[in-house]
Structures are given as structure tokens and as C-alpha cells.
Amino acid sequence: MANNPLNLDEVGEWSGIWWLPDDPGQPIPGVLRYSPDDGLVLSLIGAFEDRIMSTPSPGLTVFHEGSRNWDVIHGAAEQREISLLGCFPKGGKRTIGARVKSPDKQTVVAMTALVGAHVSGEDDAVxxxxxxxxxxxxxxxxxxxxxxxLGVPDGKIDGTGSISVKxxxxxxxxxxxxxxxxxxxxxxxxxxxxxxxxxxxxxxxxxxxxxxxxxxxxxxxxxxxxxxxxxxxxxxxxxxxxxxxxxxxxxxxxxxxxxxxxxxxxxxxxxxxxxxxxxxxxxxxxxxxxxxxxxxxxxxxxxxxxxxxRGRLQAATSMILGLRYAPARYVENNLLTAVGAAEVLHRGLRIDEKPFPRSEFKAMRDAMLEQVPERHRERFKGVIRNDPTLRDRLYALAARPDQDAIALLMPDVDRWAERTTRARNDLTHEGKTPNHRIEELIAVVEVTTAVVILNLLHELGLPAERQSEIVREHPQLRATASAAREWLVSPDAVS
Known part of the structure; x- marks a missing residue:
């Protein structure tokens, strides 16, 4: 039906005429095709001028390298207005000098199509x-x-039944x-x-x-x-x-x-x-x-x-959901993403606690800078900061969701915070993680991801009982808790 939405996973085709908004008097016939694999492709019988030209003097035309793109192309097809946005040419055939004159052909790729409206651009508020x-x-x-x-007289299905719509x-x-x-x-x-x-x-x-x-x-x-x-x-x-x-x-x-x-x-x-x-x-x-x-x-x-x-924690949510949308193949990428999301989330929650009082920190920093040659002081001044460490941030995040859920997720918060900090620092400062086995790195990534998610669910007001239930029953979080018990427990605790 014409009023049904167009599913993005289905193919479509529209035959009609197409023109540039600043030259509506020169329409060109063509067919727009859409498929989830190939995107939007407009095949024209004719061509928009895509060559970049200049006229330095009368009678002299210079063609430059490259080709012209179009922000918007308008069309009328299948009794509907269509706007194509973010368009660029992708091949074609011109008949200049041919023995038999015939229409040019041109293929245009578009990033977005609006089937049912003409707009002047993506920012057109209509x-x-x-x-x-x-x-x-x-x-x-x-x-x-x-x-x-279902019909179940006397507790036995008799083959009758119905589906109703309300x-x-x-x-x-x-x-x-x-x-x-x-x-x-x-x-x-x-x-x-x-x-x-x-x-x-x-x-x-x-x-x-x-x-x-x-x-x-x-x-x-x-x-x-x-x-x-x-x-x-x-x-x-x-x-x-x-x-x-x-x-x-x-x-x-x-x-x-x-x-x-x-x-x-x-x-x-x-x-x-x-x-x-x-x-x-x-x-x-x-x-x-x-x-x-x-x-x-x-x-x-x-x-x-x-x-x-989401508005307040945009970076953290984007990073942690990114592991769902486009899972990285390498554990090192996932480690940086998960730990980065935890750091950004801690900042976004505005729960930073300065390690030292402002006046005490200033006195300490000034005393340290006195020992630094004057030509290097500005550099060291920017390095010495009164901010929580990564381990401090991890402890703070683990303390926010339901503590029964956290206890189910990992039995040793100290070990998780220590090994996560060590892995991130080794990777960012040395370019490798020689002190961690691959299984432990995977456990670090999964537990850190789970802590970030539990914090987001806590922000949404998910009841404490449900947080614990998720860790107990969700297949992936159950596997994460099992890995934490195997790889993120202090040797002293095991003994």
C-alpha cells in the first residue's frame, strides 16, 4: 500500500524525472534504485554537468581534475516528490564526437533519499x-x-480457538x-x-x-x-x-x-x-x-x-553501545573502549572527589615544581593534576549500582580495579600487555562493560532486585561472572 512505510531491508525502484534545484527547467529522465547492499543509485538518461570548468578568457574553457558533487537533487517519480541528499557522480558515458548522436548516460550515488517531499537540505526544518x-x-x-x-474444556484441548485484535x-x-x-x-x-x-x-x-x-x-x-x-x-x-x-x-x-x-x-x-x-x-x-x-x-x-x-552521558553511552553495534575483533580495542567508557561515565556522573583539598594540593604542587628546572615547569605543571586515578574511578563506579548485583558479578572488586588499571596503563604506555593472559584481558573487558551497563541501568531507575536478577539470569552476564571468579580473584583470596 502507498501509505505503508518503506523498510530499509527491502529493495525499491522509482522511475521519473530528476533536476537540480537551481535549474528546474532542465529535467532528466532516470530510475532510482535502492537496496540495502548497494544503497541509493540513480541511473540517468542524460547527465548533469559534473565537470569542474573555468573560463579564464572568452572562448577558452579549462576542465579541471575531479568532479562536481551535488548537495540536493529533486525528482518526481511514481506520483511522489523525491529528494536525494549527498549526491556524487559514479561513472557515465558521454556522446561527444560520436557518429550517431544519442543521450548521455550518468550514474549518481546518493547518501539519503526522502520519498514524499522536496527539501533544500538536511537542515531544512519542514x-x-x-x-x-x-x-x-x-x-x-x-x-x-x-x-x-484455546478451547480447553475439562482441561483438554479440543481444537477450537481464536485470535482477537484489540x-x-x-x-x-x-x-x-x-x-x-x-x-x-x-x-x-x-x-x-x-x-x-x-x-x-x-x-x-x-x-x-x-x-x-x-x-x-x-x-x-x-x-x-x-x-x-x-x-x-x-x-x-x-x-x-x-x-x-x-x-x-x-x-x-x-x-x-x-x-x-x-x-x-x-x-x-x-x-x-x-x-x-x-x-x-x-x-x-x-x-x-x-x-x-x-x-x-x-x-x-x-x-x-x-x-x-543520554544527553549527559553521550560519550560513555556511545562507546559502550559501540561494542554492541560494531564489536571489535581484537581484545586490545575492546579494552580501551570499555575502560574509556568507564572513565568518561565517571566524569559525566559528576561524582569526582578531589584526592586532596584545593589549598593542600596547591602547596604540594608548588613544592614539587620548585625542584624542576624553570624551563620545564610549564610542562610539569600541566601533568600534576588533582584528579582521581583510574582505580579511584573504577571503585566509585562499582559502588553505585545494587551491591548484591556487583557481588554476583565479581567477588573481588579490588582485584578487578587493580588488573584493569594495570592492563590499560600497560597498553597505553608500553603498547602491549605482557602481564595479562588473553583470558584475563577478556574478563577485564567484560566485567568493566557490565559495570558501565549496570550504572546506566541504575541511572534509569531499574530496581535493585532486577539488577541482581539480570546478573544471575542473563546468559552473557552469567558467563562474565564466571570469568571474573576464574581470572579476577586475588591469589591470597584463593588460597
């Missing part, structure tokens, strides 16, 4: 709402329009002037007649609708999608791909058709390459691997907390 579907959002929502019933009430919360709505949409019943049988089906899709106080741009809509995507990734402890992103064009609120029914809203589908591509028909996450859903942390509570925490 959208009044964004609708985002992300992998496992339906599971996280902990709600569905479907209910199933609309789910929209959940909504206002955050800093922007409304976030958790909504469902479902298809009508469909019976697929096959030679070997009949299949009846409907589809329920959960999505988040974001309505800002004032119209926002494509860039703002993509940031809203990223916020939802990261929340689901944290909740499910896995990469959460974007399935589709659809925008509502401002100023196109529903009008009435001649028969009195409301006209459909004017929407534009966004085709682009998100951090992770969502697969709409892939199997959902196993419930044992989910940290929380809207059942344990209601939508109306978790979205404002996540909005605030």
Missing part, C-alpha cells in the same frame, strides 16, 4: 513528526493488539517540549490460499512517534531515531537496527475529503544507512537476554530518564 520502527521494539513495548484463546492504548510522555508516543499499527486479516493449505495472518507493528514543539529537520529526525535505537539496544543488550523511518510534512495536517473522511497525512519515507540495519522479519530477541521492558520500566518513566541520561 517536518512536524517522525515515526521510528526499531528491531525488538514490539517485544520491549510489552504490549500487543493480539490475544489468543487496539492498544497509545502511551505518551512529554520531554523537554517533545512528545514521545508508543503506538501500534496492524494490518487487516489476510488469508493466503496455497495449494497445500491456507495461511491466515495479520501483522502488529510497534513504533515510536516523536512530535517536537516546532518543526524539525531530517537531521533532527535522524537524531530522534538514534535516541530510540540506542534505548532499545541498551534494553536488549544487542545492536538494534532501524527497520523504517517515516516523517510527517509540516503544514499537511489532515483535511477532509469530499465525502467527509479525513485525508491521509502527507508523509515522507527516509532511505539511508543507519548505524545498524533492521531486519523486520528476523526472529525476535530471546526474553532471557533482555535487561528490561516497559513492563519493568514504564514507557512514561524510562523515556525522560533516558533522554536526560
Amino acid at each position: 517536518f512536524s513528526a517522525a515515526e521510528i520502527a526499531v528491531e525488538d521494539l514490539g517485544f520491549w513495548a510489552a504490549s500487543s493488539v493480539f490475544e489468543g484463546f 487496539p492498544v492504548q497509545t502511551r505518551s510522555v512529554l520531554v523537554d517540549g517533545t512528545e514521545f508516543r508508543l503506538q501500534h499499527q496492524h494490518t487487516l486479516p489476510f488469508f493466503d490460499q496455497r495449494k497445500g493449505g491456507t495461511v491466515g495472518r495479520m501483522r502488529d507493528t510497534a513504533f515510536v512517534r516523536v512530535v517536537p514543539a516546532v518543526p524539525f529537520s531530517l537531521g533532527g529526525a535522524r537524531e530522534a531515531a538514534s535516541l530510540v535505537q540506542d534505548l532499545i539496544s541498551l534494553a536488549t543488550h544487542r545492536a538494534a537496527g532501524v527497520i523504517w523511518l517515516r516523517l510527517e510534512v509540516a503544514g499537511t495536517e489532515p483535511a477532509l475529503l469530499p465525502d467527509g473522511r479525513p485525508a491521509p497525512r502527507r508523509r515522507a519515507n527516509v532511505l539511508y544507512s543507519p548505524t545498524a540495519l533492521g531486519r523486520g522479519n528476523a526472529k525476535a530477541v530471546d526474553y532471557h537476554r533482555v535487561f528490561f521492558t516497559c513492563e519493568s520500566l514504564p514507557f512514561e518513566e524510562v523515556v525522560p530518564r533516558w533522554y536526560e541520561a
Whole structure:
């Protein structure tokens, strides 16, 4: 259906005419194709001038190296407006000097397509709402329009039953002037007649609708999608791909058709390459691997907390979720990322405690600088700082979440803090970690990652009992706790 969103994991094709915004009188026919593997490719019968030229004197044209790119190309195809953003030429054929004159051919690659609207650029604030579907959002929502019933008279299944559909009430919360709505949409019943049988089906899709106080741009809509995507990734402890992103064009609120029914809203589908591509028909996450859903942390509570925490702890959340979106192949990369996320998180939480009182530290620093030759004092002055050490920061982070959960995760906080600090310092100062076996480094990375995650869940208000339950029951955290007991326990404690 024309009103259905365009899934990012499906192919599409639009035949029409295309032009540059500053030269609308010279349209060129062509076909736009999209696939998740190849992205957006526009094949033109004709060509936009992509050569870089100058005219130093009348009658003399100089062609320079390189080719011209275009910020925006507009099109009209399949009865819809289309905007292509971030465009550059990728090959073509010109017929200059050919025996038989025929149209030029040109291939253009675009980074983003807006199917349903013309915009002047990514910062053009012309959208009044964004609708985002992300992998496992339906599971996280902990709600569905479907209910199933089985006939079980006298405790025995008799073969009867039914599936009923009941609309789910929209959940909504206002955050800093922007409304976030958790909504469902479902298809009508469909019976697929096959030679070997009949299949009846409907589809329920959960999505988040974001309505800002004032119209926002494509860039703002993509940031809203990223916020939802990261929340689901944290909740499910896995990469959460974007399935589709659809925008509502401002100023196109529903009008009435001649028969009195409301006209459909004017929407534009966004085709682009998100951090992770969502697969709409892939199997959902196993419930044992989910940290929380809207059942344990209601939508109306978790979205404002996540909005605030992500804004305040952006670097830390990006680093730790990056291990889910693009896992590094080498433990050294993961070590720097996990420990870096812990340091950045500690700073972002604003729980720094200076090791020395200000006046006492100044006296100590001045006394030390007196022993340094004057020509080197400025350099040493910048090195001597009254900041917590990495070990101090690790201790502070371990003290914040539920302590029963931390005790389940690792039996020896001192050993973890010591070995993590040693590994990071060896790697950054010497370029290697000769004092750690690879299994111990893996344990350091996994435990540090888990500590950062437990702190984020603590910031979101996840109950203490649930934090402990996660460490006990989540397969990955159970494995992490097992590795900690094997590799991050002091030899004295073992003996």
C-alpha cells in the first residue's frame, strides 16, 4: 500500500524525472534504485554537468581534475516528490564526437533519499513528526493488539480457538517540549490460499512517534531515531537496527475529503544507512537476554530518564553501545573502549572527589615544581593534576549500582580495579600487555562493560532486585561472572 512505510531491508525502484534545484527547467529522465547492499543509485538518461570548468578568457574553457558533487537533487517519480541528499557522480558515458548522436548516460550515488517531499537540505526544518520502527521494539513495548484463546474444556484441548485484535492504548510522555508516543499499527486479516493449505495472518507493528514543539529537520529526525535505537539496544543488550523511518510534512495536517473522511497525512519515507540495519522479519530477541521492558520500566518513566541520561552521558553511552553495534575483533580495542567508557561515565556522573583539598594540593604542587628546572615547569605543571586515578574511578563506579548485583558479578572488586588499571596503563604506555593472559584481558573487558551497563541501568531507575536478577539470569552476564571468579580473584583470596 502507498501509505505503508518503506523498510530499509527491502529493495525499491522509482522511475521519473530528476533536476537540480537551481535549474528546474532542465529535467532528466532516470530510475532510482535502492537496496540495502548497494544503497541509493540513480541511473540517468542524460547527465548533469559534473565537470569542474573555468573560463579564464572568452572562448577558452579549462576542465579541471575531479568532479562536481551535488548537495540536493529533486525528482518526481511514481506520483511522489523525491529528494536525494549527498549526491556524487559514479561513472557515465558521454556522446561527444560520436557518429550517431544519442543521450548521455550518468550514474549518481546518493547518501539519503526522502520519498514524499522536496527539501533544500538536511537542515531544512519542514517536518512536524517522525515515526521510528526499531528491531525488538514490539517485544520491549510489552504490549500487543493480539490475544489468543484455546478451547480447553475439562482441561483438554479440543481444537477450537481464536485470535482477537484489540487496539492498544497509545502511551505518551512529554520531554523537554517533545512528545514521545508508543503506538501500534496492524494490518487487516489476510488469508493466503496455497495449494497445500491456507495461511491466515495479520501483522502488529510497534513504533515510536516523536512530535517536537516546532518543526524539525531530517537531521533532527535522524537524531530522534538514534535516541530510540540506542534505548532499545541498551534494553536488549544487542545492536538494534532501524527497520523504517517515516516523517510527517509540516503544514499537511489532515483535511477532509469530499465525502467527509479525513485525508491521509502527507508523509515522507527516509532511505539511508543507519548505524545498524533492521531486519523486520528476523526472529525476535530471546526474553532471557533482555535487561528490561516497559513492563519493568514504564514507557512514561524510562523515556525522560533516558533522554536526560543520554544527553549527559553521550560519550560513555556511545562507546559502550559501540561494542554492541560494531564489536571489535581484537581484545586490545575492546579494552580501551570499555575502560574509556568507564572513565568518561565517571566524569559525566559528576561524582569526582578531589584526592586532596584545593589549598593542600596547591602547596604540594608548588613544592614539587620548585625542584624542576624553570624551563620545564610549564610542562610539569600541566601533568600534576588533582584528579582521581583510574582505580579511584573504577571503585566509585562499582559502588553505585545494587551491591548484591556487583557481588554476583565479581567477588573481588579490588582485584578487578587493580588488573584493569594495570592492563590499560600497560597498553597505553608500553603498547602491549605482557602481564595479562588473553583470558584475563577478556574478563577485564567484560566485567568493566557490565559495570558501565549496570550504572546506566541504575541511572534509569531499574530496581535493585532486577539488577541482581539480570546478573544471575542473563546468559552473557552469567558467563562474565564466571570469568571474573576464574581470572579476577586475588591469589591470597584463593588460597
